Amino acid sequence: MRGINLTIPGTARTPSTESVVAWFSSRIYLKEELVLVEPGRLFFWGTPRGIDDRLQQMLMPVFSHIPRHDHCERFALLHHARAIVKRCGFDGLADCSGHVKMYVSHFPCISCVAVICQFMRLFPAVRFELDYDNMWRTRFETGRQNASPDAAKIFDVMEGAVNGG
Numbered sequence: 224m225r226g227i228n229l230t231i232p233g234t235a236r237t238p239s240t241e242s243v244v245a246w247f248s249s250r251i252y253l254k255e256e257l258v259l260v261e262p263g264r265l266f267f268w269g270t271p272r273g274i275d276d277r278l279q280q281m282l283m284p285v286f287s288h289i290p291r292h293d294h295c296e297r298f299a300l301l302h303h304a305r306a307i308v309k310r311c312g313f314d315g316l317a318d319c320s321g322h323v324k325m326y327v328s329h330f331p332c333i334s335c336v337a338v339i340c341q342f343m344r345l346f347p348a349v350r351f352e353l354d355y356d357n358m359w360r361t362r363f364e365t366g367r368q369n370a371s372p373d374a375a376k377i378f379d380v381m382e383g384a385v386n387g388g
């Protein structure tokens with residue numbers, strides 16, 4: 224039978240570094256010229272490979288009870304900042320405009336709020352749109368009724384909820 228299976232193990236929906244996911248898209252211009260488009264992709268926990276120290280220092284996490292350098296929000300922003308630097312150089316960052324959009328399946332922790340603020344400072348002319356849900360609510364069916372439309376992308380991937388029948 225075709226349909227969506229909404230019976231999900233509870234552990235899959237508890238917020239943790241490993242279970243929180245970011246959906247990220249962007250459109251970046253350098254001096255009015257389009258240089259980068261990310262139509263939309265998911266970012267998971269970890270750190271992108273081969274990120275140079277300078278970028279790591281530009282998006283510094285905050286240690287609070289546990290290490291938070293590997294949260295999905297920072298992964299997405301490090302990955303994206305590197306892609307922009309490749310095209311514009313470190314000197315061109317302030318000349319970038321456009322927008323980034325990030326939806327996170329669980330509200331950002333203090334470290335990720337700090338990283339987002341640092342990203343906004345690095346790219347003062349790039350509009351940053353942030354949306355998020357609360358996994359303590361969205362882990363229950365009743366809590367999903369008001370979830371962001373972007374949330375479905377994450378539920379499907381993290382929970383294998385789509386039953387292709």
Ligand SMILES: [Zn+2]
Binds near residue numbers: 296331332
């Ligand atoms: Zn975080």
